[in-house]
Amino acid sequence: MTPLPLRLDRSQPTPLPAQLAGGVRRLVLAGTLRQGDRLPSTRALAAELGVSRAVVEQGYEQLLAEGWLESRRGSGTYVAPDALALHADRRRTSAPGATAPAAPLVRLDTGTPWIDPRHRAGWRRAWREVSTATPPRGYDDPRGLPELRAALADRLARTRGLAVDPDQMVVTAGTTDGLRQLLPELPPGAVAVEDPGYRAAAETVRLHGREVVDLPAARPVTDLGGCAAAYVTPAHQHPLGVVMPAAERLGLLRAARAAGAVVVEDDFDSEFRYDVAPVPALAALDPARVAYLGTAAKTVSPTLRLGWLVAPPALAEAVVRRRTTTHSGAAWPSQRALLTLLRDGWVDKVVRAARRVYAERAPRVAEVMAPYAELAGPLAGMYSTWLLPEADALRVRAAAREAGFELNLLSSYSRSSGLTGLVIGFGGVTDEELDRALAVVGRALAG
Ligand SMILES: Cc1ncc(COP(=O)(O)O)c(C=O)c1O
Numbered sequence: 086m087t088p089l090p091l092r093l094d095r096s097q098p099t100p101l102p103a104q105l106a107g108g109v110r111r112l113v114l115a116g117t118l119r120q121g122d123r124l125p126s127t128r129a130l131a132a133e134l135g136v137s138r139a140v141v142e143q144g145y146e147q148l149l150a151e152g153w154l155e156s157r158r159g160s161g162t163y164v165a166p167d168a169l170a171l172h173a174d175r176r177r178t179s180a181p182g183a184t185a186p187a188a189p190l191v192r193l194d195t196g197t198p199w200i201d202p203r204h205r206a207g208w209r210r211a212w213r214e215v216s217t218a219t220p221p222r223g224y225d226d227p228r229g230l231p232e233l234r235a236a237l238a239d240r241l242a243r244t245r246g247l248a249v250d251p252d253q254m255v256v257t258a259g260t261t262d263g264l265r266q267l268l269p270e271l272p273p274g275a276v277a278v279e280d281p282g283y284r285a286a287a288e289t290v291r292l293h294g295r296e297v298v299d300l301p302a303a304r305p306v307t308d309l310g311g312c313a314a315a316y317v318t319p320a321h322q323h324p325l326g327v328v329m330p331a332a333e334r335l336g337l338l339r340a341a342r343a344a345g346a347v348v349v350e351d352d353f354d355s356e357f358r359y360d361v362a363p364v365p366a367l368a369a370l371d372p373a374r375v376a377y378l379g380t381a382a383k384t385v386s387p388t389l390r391l392g393w394l395v396a397p398p399a400l401a402e403a404v405v406r407r408r409t410t411t412h413s414g415a416a417w418p419s420q421r422a423l424l425t426l427l428r429d430g431w432v433d434k435v436v437r438a439a440r441r442v443y444a445e446r447a448p449r450v451a452e453v454m455a456p457y458a459e460l461a462g463p464l465a466g467m468y469s470t471w472l473l474p475e476a477d478a479l480r481v482r483a484a485a486r487e488a489g490f491e492l493n494l495l496s497s498y499s500r501s502s503g504l505t506g507l508v509i510g511f512g513g514v515t516d517e518e519l520d521r522a523l524a525v526v527g528r529a530l531a532g
Pocket residue numbers: 195196258259260261262283318323351353379380381382387391392
């Protein structure tokens with residue numbers, strides 16, 4: 086086998102496995118390596134490049150997870166037959182809604198997760214199973230499919246330290262839908278929403294005719310007077326990324342008790358910590374005070390429109406009563422598919438693979454941003470937030486747009502906080518797109 090034209094450079098800050106993965110990707114894109122070509126064994130390539138075998142194994146594992154390579158039992162590692170098609174697919178789908186086919190903007194948004202293309206077969210299997218199952222004949226349980234609620238309760242206990250009675254859980258059409266169901270059941274009063282914070286939550290509160298009170302994000306909450314609820318993201322403040330410390334959690338619960346307010350916990354992406362296990366859910370500290378909102382948007386797909394709400398008993402009962410009279414519920418086929426994806430271990434596998442990809446991409450973003458901007462919270466999840474003067478953030482965003490990339494301004498998440506900078510998502514793009522975007526951002530920051 087002719088040696089691969091790959092070169093690794095120990096003086097570069099990018100880890101060697103990532104350099105190797107990037108090099109192989111470029112060889113496939115350039116046509117030097119063709120679909121179906123066999124790659125050297127990890128032992129042979131490690132010897133050729135003068136690195137440890139673990140470096141090559143990690144590089145290959147990354148490419149297997151991304152769908153560029155496939156391994157055939159007992160025969161070796163090959164360029165996947167649909168490697169280029171997958172790459173093209175992701176280029177197309179990374180700019181939803183774009184109409185100009187020539188140069189659609191590639192969005193580095195915070196909401197699009199990386200889904201492992203290796204697991205497409207499991208996804209198809211789940212939907213095949215839906216197609217052969219018999220749907221319920223009438224309006225089903227208003228709380229959602231009982232087996233799905235049991236599987237979700239099991240997962241919450243395992244991953245979030247939350248003991249949940251499945252009968253107290255309601256399957257929703259996502260986080261915002263969960264909030265929408267809670268709002269009419271709360272006593273009169275404003276809703277405190279973190280600032281900067283989740284724009285969809287603030288908008289949903291306003292649409293329900295309630296005042297939004299700005300809750301300075303990443304600062305201790307001591308007073309919730311006049312509020313019916315406080316909407317928070319304690320595991321990973323959106324968008325600053327800060328984890329709410331234990332003492333502040335207790336302080337928030339104290340303030341909520343004093344005001345008779347409910348704490349709404351949006352636990353959207355806590356599973357994507359790469360350094361340490363996520364802290365348990367806030368709801369585990371006081372299930373009688375906290376309404377917990379989970380979503381399948383980050384682990385499976387935002388388009389599935391599924392989530393779950395675990396509310397204190399009286400609130401849960403009120404939500405279920407209203408759902409019964411209004412026939413609101415999540416679509417049965419989607420619930421049935423999610424059940425299979427959970428039971429088959431598909432969700433766990435996809436989460437593990439995505440976590441590895443984010444753990445590799447986050448430092449690449451940090452490498453470019455850290456010399457110029459301050460990281461707002463720890464590196465975790467599928468985006469990172471960088472504090473910069475607004476003029477610099479606008480200049481970088483303009484340069485990125487010029488080159489075909491869309492970046493988020495931190496100011497667009499701020500209501501009164503005055504915080505400015507850039508929020509850079511790295512889940513919904515390919516590695517190659519991320520590299521190109523970061524090159525543009527780096528040049529703009531330096532200029
Ligand atoms: C803070 C936050 N919560 C929740 C979600 C998911 O919302 P939904 O489940 O309604 O898709 C997102 C999506 O981007 C988010 O940023």
